[in-house]
Structures are given as C-alpha cells and as structure tokens.
Amino acid sequence: EVQLQASGGGLVEPGGSLRLSCVASDFSFADYAVGWSRQAPGKEREGVSCMSSSGSYTFYSDHVEGRFTISRDNAKRTVYLQMNSLIPEDTAVYYCATSWTCGTYQSGSITSGAGVKDWGTGTQVTVSS
Secondary structure: OOOEEEEOOEEEOOOOOEEEEEEEOOHHHHHOEEEEEEEOOOOOOEEEEEEOOOOOOEEEOOOOOOOEEEEEEHHHOEEEEEEOOOOHHHOEEEEEEEEOOOHHHHOOHHHOOOOEEEEEEEEEEEEOO
16 A cells, blocks of 8 residues: 655635645555545545656646646656646645546546545645635
8 A cells, every 4th residue: 555645735825826745655656647636625526637657648627727737756756736826716625646547537436536546645725815
C-alpha cells in the first residue's frame, strides 16, 4: 500500500492561485495513474484531474479545465495541482489518489471510490474574500 500525503491548501482570495502537492511513500507510485478529487460540505466527491502513469494523458473536469494544471515528477514521487483563477466554488477538501487508469476520474466512479488504489490525506482549499 502506497501512502500519499497532500499539502499546499490554504485560504486564498478569488482570482488567486495555489499549488497542491502530494508525495507518495513508495516509488511504485510511478506505475499508476494519479489524480485529485475534491469534496465540498454537503456535496458529492468530484473528480478534478488525473494524469496517467507515463504523463501522456491528462483529464480535467469541465469545472476546472483551463484553470488547473496537473503534473507529476516520478523521481520525486510527487504529483502537483497548480490552481489558478480560483473561484469560491473551488472551496473544498482536495484529495490525491492513485488508480489503475484515469478512467476512474473520467467515468465519475471516483465519486464512490471505485477504481481507487490508494487514497491520500486531504488538504483544505478555501477561496474567499
């Protein structure tokens, strides 16, 4: 089991930026797709973004495409989520997770956790003036 530790959340004003990081405990991290989901109070978990193990494929939800960028550095066992032009609707706890493919995010099954291999800790993002 790979342990994943997320960080980088915080309070930011609308229009601001944050970069989330998620560090894996094991180099087997490189063998899996990795992505970010988020959950706001009273709402279902939502898949935000995913990158394949090779980095050749990325997925973004319609809500964040054009504003968020996912990247990974397998040598550092880390995945990043650069979030720009943040809006109050982005407020949520953000979680990283590994999965066998990004289909888990594309299909929406991330909502139930189906297809997730390892869950990471969450990091709170609050967008407010």
